[in-house]
Amino acid sequence: MQVATTGEPARPEDARGWGADDAIGALFSAHYRGLVRLAVLLLHDDGLAEDVVQDAYVALHRRWWRLRDADKALAYLRTSVVNGARSALRRRGVAERHLAREEGRQEPAASAETGALSLLAHREVLAAVRRLPARQREAIVLRYYGELSEAEIAEAMGVSRGAVKSHAARGMAALRQTLERTR
Numbered sequence: 001m002q003v004a005t006t007g008e009p010a011r012p013e014d015a016r017g018w019g020a021d022d023a024i025g026a027l028f029s030a031h032y033r034g035l036v037r038l039a040v041l042l043l044h045d046d047g048l049a050e051d052v053v054q055d056a057y058v059a060l061h062r063r064w065w066r067l068r069d070a071d072k073a074l075a076y077l078r079t080s081v082v083n084g085a086r087s088a089l090r091r092r093g094v095a096e097r098h099l100a101r102e103e104g105r106q107e108p109a110a111s112a113e114t115g116a117l118s119l120l121a122h123r124e125v126l127a128a129v130r131r132l133p134a135r136q137r138e139a140i141v142l143r144y145y146g147e148l149s150e151a152e153i154a155e156a157m158g159v160s161r162g163a164v165k166s167h168a169a170r171g172m173a174a175l176r177q178t179l180e181r182t183r
Helices: 020-043 046-066 070-103 123-130 134-145 150-157 161-182
Strands: none
Touching: 020 046, 020 070, 020 134, 046 070, 070 134, 070 150, 123 134, 123 161, 134 150, 134 161, 150 161
């Protein structure tokens, strides 16, 4: 990893002109934990979340030479994590439906809450967020947990800014309604 003239480690945003190994190393050091937390909130599975994030870093490393703007690397990683989480949720749904058919059940049993999420102080809010449709949940998590702008959320989700506003507004309305009922 390169070192800045001040003696501090180089920042990922200074990655222009770096090789893939140095740039990915800096991005990994700076953003891995946050991307895993994002994936955990979307997937509710620590191990799978780590796999999705690692796959995103591997894909970025493989395609580093094709990346036109190194400043977009973090946005690329976020988008990869969101898309990887969507794919994992689709695969999980297919597997659960197949298992339910095999066992003759109507609905699969609800999975246990993961240890990381059970430690969070706001269980009611998290439970309500989990019940949101996928796109609304993604918009809410990226906005309020990831603290991304509408433009960054739109890029990560692969939708327009208007769609982000719509998903976020519908998600917030559903959360408000759910939380008012529980009180």
